[in-house]
Amino acid sequence: MDGERTLSSLSDTSDETEFYTPMPAGYRKGQCRYVVVFGTVMSGLGKGIFSSSLAKVLQDKGLTVAPIKLEGYLNRDSGTLNPFRHGEVFVLDDGMECDMDLGTYERMLNQNLTRLNFCTSGQIFSKVLDKERRGGFLGRDVQMIPHVTGEVKSRLRELAVTTGADVVFVEIGGTVGDVENAYFIEAIRELAFEEGPGSVCNVALTYIVEPSMLGEQKSKPAQLNLKALMAAGIHPHIIACRARHPASKKVREKIAMYSNVPMERVFSMHDCDSVYVIPEMLRGAGIDTAVLDILGLGDRPDTVREDAEREVWNDYIARFRETKHAVTIGVTGKYTSLRDSYASIIQAIEHAGVYYGAKVQLEWIDSAELTDDNVAKRLEHINGVIVPGGFGVRGVDGKLACIQYVRENAIPYLGLCYGFQIAVIEYARNVCGLEGASSTEIDADGPYPVIDILPEQKEIEGLGGNMRLGGHDVVLSEGSIISDLHGESGQIRLRFRHRYEVDPAFIERLEASGLIFSGRAPVHPIMQVLELPREVHPCFLATQAHPELTSRPLDPEPLFVALVRAAMVHAGVEEPQPTATLPRGPKRSNNHRNQEAPTG
Ligand code: GLN
Helix, strand or coil: CCCEEEHHHHCCCCCCCCCCCEEECCCCCCCCEEEEEEECCCCCCCHHHHHHHHHHHHHHCCCCEEEEEEECCCCCCCCCCCHHHHCCCEECCCCCEECCHHHHHHHHHCEECCHHHEEEHHHHHHHHHHHHHCCCCCCCCCCHHHHHHHHHHHHHHHHHHHHCCCEEEEEECCCCCCHHHHHHHHHHHHHHHHHCCCCEEEEEEEECECCCCCCCCECHHHHHHHHHHHHCCCCCCEEEEEECCCCCHHHHHHHHHHHCCCHHHEEEEECCCCHHHHHHHHHHHCHHHHHHHHCCCCCCCCHHHHHHHHHHHHHHHHHHHHCCEEEEEEEEECCCCCHHHHHHHHHHHHHHHHHHCEEEEEEEEEHHHCCCCCHHHHCCCCCEEEECCCCCCCCHHHHHHHHHHHHHCCCCEEEECHHHHHHHHHHHHHCCCCCCCEECCCCCCCCCEEEECCHHHHHHCCCCCCCEEEEEEEEECCCCHHHHHCCCCCEEEEEEEECCEECHHHHHHHHHCCCEEEEECCCCCCEEEEECCCCCCCCEEEECCCHHHHCECCECCHHHHHHHHHHHHHCCCCCCCCCCCCCCCCCHHHCCEECCCCCC
């Protein structure tokens, strides 16, 4: 087993051992602790938000944390998932397409994650099946236990070794009782046994119902599902009760009584006005100290560091609550029926809004219903527009009508990925006079395919015919709006997820008509940012990238900041003033704290 030893080689076991625990090279038992978050009663309780908030509190104290989401589905990544069903596909810097929770972790921890932080059943099973073909199981029949669970444990330990984390945060997708997640829970049971007491802290997130016909909180569904967790061999150390209102003492007592978890470790986690309030809520309730006690890390907190981190974070929350200038920004897209499809855009707008003291109302505009005739009426009260990423033909005409209208009527605009490509098409058609200009994604045989798949470029980039994914450098033109927004940096890094791009054959023509491509790939002619000069339009910006993915609460994304500022001016605020200074140095977008390097 390449670079791996197994637990059976470490201890005294029989020849036909039942143990199968591949250990990644360099793993030392006891060096890393684990916090595992289980969901009970139902999905949608905000496990990712809870887990990332708890991880943040420990990070504030000076501990190194590494999150991992274990996802039950058989897809190897989230690339092919429909955002209608699953919410947005989040893209990591290394190109991994993953669950939107990874976005929550990145924002909360201000840390770039990698493919090691996202694990699906598809990844686990393909690894096991590949290994079987290579004879890696030495004649054994390959079983869910111990082989598949062994691979899960190995993934967790690999993350611990690679990141040098003090604490690995494991979020188990789905709900206790789901068939597809059962083996993850089993793997955690084994892990806790192998690592020994005090190494794993199990946190059960549960839900307290409050039926309107009763008008009081009921704990029975929580009790029953916690029982199911215990039947799977996991005894929770901490129970966090999600609820609409603070969980009553009576309810917490019942839960404590039925689960043998001391009352002081049954916490209320009721609804609040922003996800960024939760770290402070956890601290206030004392969940952080409970976790540290359980893991024997009570002597680790660096309180000076924690106070400093808390201060900046609480300042953000105070500014969030104080936002006063009302502006309305429309999002013209296809997936407007499921807000989760635009989770990162909502976040990026919040960060930029807080930065300028703006209370941004987002309005969802279904592009399929927008036409040249109704667009003026529909956008009457809108101060700015975003056309987000998208795929396929549906709704394209509405997006074109929308972009033409905002361009001609000086309404601030930000185009993201597809919103960049459609802005190019609109400009080609209505300003350059290239009638019928389009993307080959929309019209395969059009007269002017200004957006196209360019296989020769893909080949140069070594990506075959696939999507261009992940972080890529963008060189900014001197004197452009985008380079102004980024301060001194001439080169930034943005994340991408696209197949099509501007055909270089049309660049000269588009630029001769006044469109400026102000951000390009360093070597190949891939257009990555476009803008119109300030004399022509107050704010017309678009990017082939997904800048929403790299916005952070304390470091809002400059393109979103520009849009919000322009929208405020449009709404009548004369000189919008920032409410804080940005932690911006040269090359800002490269500056996000990456996971700590391995410590050996
Ligand atoms: N459909 C476009 C492409 O594949 C845009 C993709 C996107 O918006 N993420 O290039």
